[in-house]
Amino acid sequence: xxxxxxxxxxxxxxxKVQPKxxxxxxxxxxxxxxxxxxxxxxxxxxxxxxxxxxxxxxGIEVSTSAGHVLAYGVDCVIPRGLSVLETIExxxxxxxxxxxxxPYRFWSGVGEEEVLKVRDAVDAIxxxxxxxxxxSNIKAQKLAERLDKPGxxxxxxxxxxxxxxxxxxxxxxxxxxxxxxxxxPRTVHGSGRSAWDTVKYVEKAISExxxxxxxxx
Numbered sequence: 001x002x003x004x005x006x007x008x009x010x011x012x013x014x015x016k017v018q019p020k021x022x023x024x025x026x027x028x029x030x031x032x033x034x035x036x037x038x039x040x041x042x043x044x045x046x047x048x049x050x051x052x053x054x055x056x057x058x059g060i061e062v063s064t065s066a067g068h069v070l071a072y073g074v075d076c077v078i079p080r081g082l083s084v085l086e087t088i089e090x091x092x093x094x095x096x097x098x099x100x101x102x103p104y105r106f107w108s109g110v111g112e113e114e115v116l117k118v119r120d121a122v123d124a125i126x127x128x129x130x131x132x133x134x135x136s137n138i139k140a141q142k143l144a145e146r147l148d149k150p151g152x153x154x155x156x157x158x159x160x161x162x163x164x165x166x167x168x169x170x171x172x173x174x175x176x177x178x179x180x181x182x183x184x185p186r187t188v189h190g191s192g193r194s195a196w197d198t199v200k201y202v203e204k205a206i207s208e209x210x211x212x213x214x215x216x217x
Contacts (some may be wrong), residue, residue: 071096
């Protein structure tokens with residue numbers, strides 16, 4: 001099973017693509033499933049799941065007080081602004097698994113120190129994010145290995161063409177996803193952003209930050 005575990009739709013403040021279009025494109029490029037992980041919102045994921053085009057893992061990218069945490073297999077909104085540990089506990093209460101998103105990203109990663117504080121509670125770490133620099137992804141991989149945590153991968157796509165730039169390959173069925181992503185052998189595919197992509201990313205991030213009135217997502 002090839003699954004892009006980090007995709008945003010128009011239900012994210014900075015997303016551009018309708019849920020159905022995400023699913024059609026993912027099917028076209030050969031993905032077997034996707035996780036829809038809008039910022040602090042579950043509606044896009046649930047809408048995509050109901051569309052029944054390809055299997056969808058409902059998720060949320062939750063804004064904690066320190067940075068972003070990915071929730072998978074949830075059907076409820078996780079409050080934003082809580083501590084990382086409180087957020088993980090809420091995700092578990094909702095029946096999901098908690099994954100640290102891009103831990104070394106300057107804008108929105110929770111950072112290594114925070115990950116170490118919650119090492120016993122967190123379920124996995126995103127070790128390959130297509131919108132992160134190669135250096136950051138390598139550090140995330142080493143951190144996962146150091147803590148003996150499973151690694152995940154996703155494009156962090158906000159536009160159609162970004163989907164599938166990074167994905168996780170698992171030898172299991174999507175119905176077993178939550179257990180599988182924690183226990184099964186896996187391969188991560190894809191790469192981080194290039195120098196030119198970094199320039200575009202920073203320009204976009206600053207522009208959107210200004211547009212939001214200097215508020216974080």
